[in-house]
Amino acid sequence: MPLRRIFRARVAAILAGALFVAALASCQSAASTAGRAGNTPRRAVVVASFNFPESELLAAIYGLAIEHAGIPVRLELNLGPREIVQPALEQGLVNLVPEYLGSALASLEPTPAVAMSDPAAVRRELAKLLARWHVRVLAPARARDQNGLVVTRAIARRLGLRKVSDLARVAGRMTLGGPPECPARPYCVPGLRAVYGLRFARFLALETERQRVAALRDGVANVAVLFTTDGNLATGDLVPLSDNRGLQPAENVVPVVSATAVRRYGKRLLDAVNAVSARLTSDGLTFLNWRIEVAGKNVLAEARGWLERHGIVPRQG
Numbered sequence: 001m002p003l004r005r006i007f008r009a010r011v012a013a014i015l016a017g018a019l020f021v022a023a024l025a026s027c028q029s030a031a032s033t034a035g036r037a038g039n040t041p042r043r044a045v046v047v048a049s050f051n052f053p054e055s056e057l058l059a060a061i062y063g064l065a066i067e068h069a070g071i072p073v074r075l076e077l078n079l080g081p082r083e084i085v086q087p088a089l090e091q092g093l094v095n096l097v098p099e100y101l102g103s104a105l106a107s108l109e110p111t112p113a114v115a116m117s118d119p120a121a122v123r124r125e126l127a128k129l130l131a132r133w134h135v136r137v138l139a140p141a142r143a144r145d146q147n148g149l150v151v152t153r154a155i156a157r158r159l160g161l162r163k164v165s166d167l168a169r170v171a172g173r174m175t176l177g178g179p180p181e182c183p184a185r186p187y188c189v190p191g192l193r194a195v196y197g198l199r200f201a202r203f204l205a206l207e208t209e210r211q212r213v214a215a216l217r218d219g220v221a222n223v224a225v226l227f228t229t230d231g232n233l234a235t236g237d238l239v240p241l242s243d244n245r246g247l248q249p250a251e252n253v254v255p256v257v258s259a260t261a262v263r264r265y266g267k268r269l270l271d272a273v274n275a276v277s278a279r280l281t282s283d284g285l286t287f288l289n290w291r292i293e294v295a296g297k298n299v300l301a302e303a304r305g306w307l308e309r310h311g312i313v314p315r316q317g
Contacts (some may be wrong), residue, residue, distance in 0.1 A: 044072040045261050045269065048079045048094035052209060053292050053299065054145065054227060054285060058098035060303035062255060062276055066096075068313045069272040071265050077299070081181055082107055090133045095261040096273070101126065101140060102249025104256070106186050116249035123254065134259040138273055140252035141280035145229040147187055147248055149241045152216055156239040163244040164196055167223065176200040177212045177221030187248055188225060195247045210293065213238070229282055231290030253280055279310045 045066055049059035056077040067073040076094060079085050086107060088094045101122045105112050108129045114121040119140055127137040149164050156162070159170055167174070182188035183203060192198040204221050206212045213232045215221035232238055255273050262269060288306060291297045307313040 043264060044074040045096060045265065046074045046076055046094045047096045048076040048085055048088060049098065050082065050085055051078050051080050051207075052227075054229065054289055055098060056299050057285075057288055057292060057303055058253060058280075059096075060300050061306055062096060062098055062273055064300075064303055064307055065272045065276050065312050066269060068307070069268045071269055071272070081179075083181070089135060089256065089258070092258060092260065095258040097256050099254050099256045100145060100251040101254050102146075102251045103187070104254070105129070106249065110186055117246060119250040119252050122250050126254075126256075130256060135256050136259055136262060138255045138257060138270070139277050140254040141277040142252070143229075143280040143282045143285050144250065144252045145227045145282065145285060146243070146251040147225055148228045148243065149192075150216065150224050150226045150230075150233070150238050151222065151241065153237050153239050155222060156241075161239070161241060163242045164192075164198075164247070165244055166241070167198055168196060171198045171200050171223075174200050174222040175202040175204050175220070176223050176225070177204045177206045177215045178225035180205040180207060182225060191247045195245050227289075229285040229289055231286060231288075231293040234286060234290045235294060253277070253285075275312055276307075279312070 045063075047059050047063040047066070049055040059075060059077055063073045063075045079088065079094070082103070085094070085097055089097055101119055102116055105114075105116075105122050105126045109125070112122075112125055114125045116122060123137055123140060130137055149167070151159075151161055159166075161167065161170075176182075176189075178188060182205075184190075189203065200223070204215065206215055206221070206224075209226055209230055209232070212221065212224040212226060213230075216224045216238065226232070226238075226240070228240060233240060255277060257269070257273065284306075288302055291302050292299055304313070304316075308315045
């Protein structure tokens with residue numbers, strides 16, 4: 001039974017106790033080894049993603065790089081939102097997750113006493129908190145992907161919108177489209193109220209970025225929460241608004257990995273992961289996201305292609 005199905009069916013019971021954890025651990029996973037069919041070794045490094053395409057892509061890139069280093073890998077792509085993935089990491093059901101610095105820290109400490117715009121400070125604090133789960137925070141990538149507010153180019157022109165603060169005069173008659181978790185996330189609805197004074201007329205819960213983009217283009221939502229590396233931003237008809245008051249924290253991509261996996265595979269694992277992080281850039285992520293979200297390319301194929309172009313794995317054929 002895939003971890004994804006177990007968690008989604010029983011997410012309310014994830015933290016209920018050791019009996020539930022043991023039941024989960026005893027299940028046989030049907031997920032593939034880095035995208036290849038067949039059974040995987042029990043000592044495989046389980047690489048999980050959140051439930052959005054960029055996270056799936058990053059997990060696939062890291063997973064394929066680890067596998068190329070001779071380490072067995074099982075991918076659990078699209079495992080779910082943070083509320084599912086984080087307990088899975090805590091309980092040792094997954095071994096590696098491509099995280100985002102600020103969001104990861106804020107989920108563990110809602111009011112951290114560090115400068116959230118400083119990647120080094122955020123990483124140090126995150127490492128302290130994850131150490132209690134025996135999870136290590138590896139070197140962040142230069143690539144960063146923050147939450148952003150986006151409008152159509154037509155609305156931006158008509159209302160003169162360039163910055164998030166420009167929304168203050170019109171938010172009261174607008175619909176904001178965002179992920180279902182947005183009203184409870186400190187850098188989403190609560191942060192927009194506290195930092196920008198924005199109170200939208202309506203919030204529309206839309207689980208995927210594709211749904212949010214469609215809602216914008218169809219006029220169902222006037223503003224949408226999208227990632228700043230979303231591939232749809234490359235098409236020209238959507239305009240990201242500048243976070244001119246610095247609500248969003250440093251959101252560098254950062255792999256978090258269980259100490260168990262590090263002990264088991266040591267330098268081979270760390271070198272494979274760090275080689276990926278050293279080459280990831282924001283522009284590169286935007287391009288890959290366009291390939292997947294707009295051009296409809298396969299996540300695993302794009303992950304493999306990126307690794308080949310950067311010399312991490314040999315070219316096939």
